[in-house]
Amino acid sequence: MNADDDVRRYPGFGLFSAIFFAYLYLPIAVVVFYSFNANRIVSNWGGFSLHWYATALSNANLMTAVKTSLLVAAVATVASTLVALMAALVLVRGRDVRFRRISEAVVNLPLLLPEIVVAVAVLILFSEIGLANGMVKLMIAHTTFCIPFAFLPIRARLQGMDLDLEEAARDLYATGWVAFRCVTLPLILPGVFAGAMLAFVISMDDFITSNLLNSGGATTLPVYIFSLIKQGVSPQLNAISTLIMIVSVVLATVAFLLQRRQ
Amino acid sequence: MKAPTKTPDWNVLGLLPAHLIMLLTLIIPIGIIIVVSFSTRGPYGGFEYVFTTAPYKQLLFNEGWTGELEFNPQYLIVVARTLVLSAVTTSICLLLSFPVAYFIALQRPAIKVLLIYLVTLPFWVSMIVRVYSWIIILGKDGVVEKTLRGLGLVDNMDSLLFGNTAMLLGLVYSYIPLMILPIFASIEKLDPALIEASHDLYGNRLTTLRRVILPLTRPGMIAGAILVFVPSLGAVLEPTLLGGGKTMMMGNLIQLQFGGARNWPLGAAIAIVLMAAVMVFLIFQGLRSMRTEGLERAA
Structure with a gap:
């Protein structure tokens, strides 16, 4: 059966869900991404570094x-x-x-x-x-x-x-x-x-x-x-x-x- | 032969620790909160057992030098903001959750399990970290501002942080998994034959959604609304970190009275108002779900 014929499915719900999961995980990804930032100022990327992990530990x-x-x-x-x-x-x-x-x-x-x-x-x-x-x-x-x-x-x-x-x-x-x-x-x-x-x-x-x-x-x-x-x-x-x-x-x-x- | 008088009552013994803990750490102290809310503020914080209704008056009025009362809506605004933000949070969560929960419910079992795991995962991740992430995103030179500037959409924008919008974003983000799970559970229970029957009777997708699917998944939505609305009413982290010092909600106003402001009676009075709001909402929703159950049984 073609997916379009399945009366239970609603068009757009899949795309909507994909956007939703992006929304759910983007903020977490941002935190993780900038934790590897060599720059002291969080949102200015200054190259990859593990320095802050050493500081934290x-x-x-x-x-x-x-x-x-x-x-x-x-x-x-x-x-x-x-x-x-x-x-x-x-x-x-x-x-x-x-x-x-x-x-x-x-x-x-x-x-x-x-x-x-x-x-x-x-x-x-x-x-x-x-x-x-x-x-x-x-x-x-x-x-x-x-x-x-x-x-x-x-x-x-x-x-x-x-x-x-x-x-x-x-x-x-x-x-x-x-x-x-x-x-x-x-x-x-x-x-x-x-x-x-x-x-x-x-x-x-x-x-x-x-x-x-x-x-x-x-x-x-x-x-x-x-x-x-x-x-x-x-x-x-x-x-x-x-x-x-x-x-x-x-x-x-x-x-x-x-x-x-x- | 058993001697009923000699055997210990296991039912009572088993429940005793749990009930004792709740009685001593919550039920009696809530009684004390009520007493404190009618007490006089102590000279160095705390309170003195001298009866007064001043804390409740303080919620609405400023007392002048000569004791005259002047209407001051500052606390009323906080209460109203809390109610409105929580209601809007709950509505947005409902709107966003239904399509997602429905989509997940239609997947193959393996994918369904994976997606539900992904929905619950942020709930396990530290709340304070999740709220903090929005400071990075919304703050000065934050991700949103940089993106908009990079696209040439704005030159110079006000910080999105510290205000009702930031709080709303934080609240929705914090509590939305609690809305998806119960709605998902009720969609899973839905008999697909009913949807097919609706189509056989020439109902299109929209009619089926409105007349069949939404009414039958209402118990899940009510459960989700409770799970989102109640913690939103008492939210502390979101207003403290995303609202800035001035736009408060009841949760951080209470915290302020017991912390820096050292006005326990006023804090207790606001806590009573908050508890009353939660109770009214729970009773209202309880009655509504009882009516829904009654209708289902009658049908």
């Missing part, structure tokens, strides 16, 4: 910010994934769960609020209870808003799982814990992993909350980048951005392949 403040971000994200990822897994098991599998819909809305509460409101809420909370440690503040706040991001992929995986397998294990006299550890957990592991990965990326990427809480020497990577942007566009900033993008793309690709392999 030997920037001590940047490395401190990366360490802070990694530590906060690691704690927030483990904590939020565990909490989300427990909640998902009850909300998908539990029998006679009372107030199931409201319970689920509470678990997803950070998604229903603009992030600046979440940020203000934790800021006021920490000031009221007098918590001063910047790292602890960030870990608690990040755990809170990462929970729904860890929860949703786990829930999706649990909903798609065959109940018979777990019942078969129970029929073979496996205790609840053994059935969970040997049957349920391995089956939902891709969902758990995807949830953890999403939580990690959301935490690493967070600006609004980390910026508002920024004190006590806990500056995360996005907050540090923000301070650089405030000082003006620079090729070093482009090099840092490119490095971050490479890590993000690798993570995204791993997560994507994991979710595909069902």
Whole structure:
């Protein structure tokens, strides 16, 4: 059949999509392109150079910010994934769960609020209870808003799982814990992993909350980048951005392949 | 035999950590935000528990030396700008997303997977980096200005950066993947037989689009509108970096009150207004999708 005769197709949608993908990726390409610029002024091309990557990698403040971000994200990822897994098991599998819909809305509460409101809420909370440690503040706040991001992929995986397998294990006299550890957990592991990965990326990427809480020497990577942007566009900033993008793309690709392999 | 009184309630135990965290870090603090918005500003920032409606009055009025109130729309303009920019962002995202989502949905499975991966990829790339890229593009001597000058279209142009247009561009760019994905999902679910049936009944492509495809993909559009509109309302990075200091949205106005301006009660009051706007929108959309579901069930 000729493509023109396919009534489902609409002329122009293909071209439109091509332009759209160009729009989606051009800004990213511009950042990467100018990161190799030898010239100090970003948009004046002065020849190819890796100089700014060397500068970025030997920037001590940047490395401190990366360490802070990694530590906060690691704690927030483990904590939020565990909490989300427990909640998902009850909300998908539990029998006679009372107030199931409201319970689920509470678990997803950070998604229903603009992030600046979440940020203000934790800021006021920490000031009221007098918590001063910047790292602890960030870990608690990040755990809170990462929970729904860890929860949703786990829930999706649990909903798609065959109940018979777990019942078969129970029929073979496996205790609840053994059935969970040997049957349920391995089956939902891709969902758990995807949830953890999403939580990690959301935490690493967070600006609004980390910026508002920024004190006590806990500056995360996005907050540090923000301070650089405030000082003006620079090729070093482009090099840092490119490095971050490479890590993000690798993570995204791993997560994507994991979710595909069902 | 089970002794029901002795077994721990797994349902309650499993949900306890998640609910406790949300209660302690969000639900109770939001209560405190409400209290703060009715409190007096502290001498060195922060607040004091002395009841006043001053923060809300401050949203609309300037207080003169003798206590007389003079209408001042500065904050109202910020609220209005936030609502308008978010609505326009959502509309543009809807218009751009539908053809793209539809095109992707018609591809072979392998290409479909690849294109969806390409749509989600920018979402994983640091938000601040994506907003920063627009500074390079729109800024003085930026990519757009150089291109236009190179083509001889303009000699000397005002910087495109810092203003409503730059913010709008940044907002659309940031949130459009969140619109494409739900629309794509609802187009995928669409039964192709319905489109063929429409053509068999002499409906042309336009009629089919208007009477069959668009109504049936509405749930996806509503979901996408929520996913784009809500974060746009609370946007902080786009107005801070692309709006410049003067054209603010509610998000960076709140941030300013809790940061440099040190007026927590006013910041809390604006946060309450923002939360109210989000809630009204979510309830409105919830009712709309319930009606759509009701119609589908009735049909």
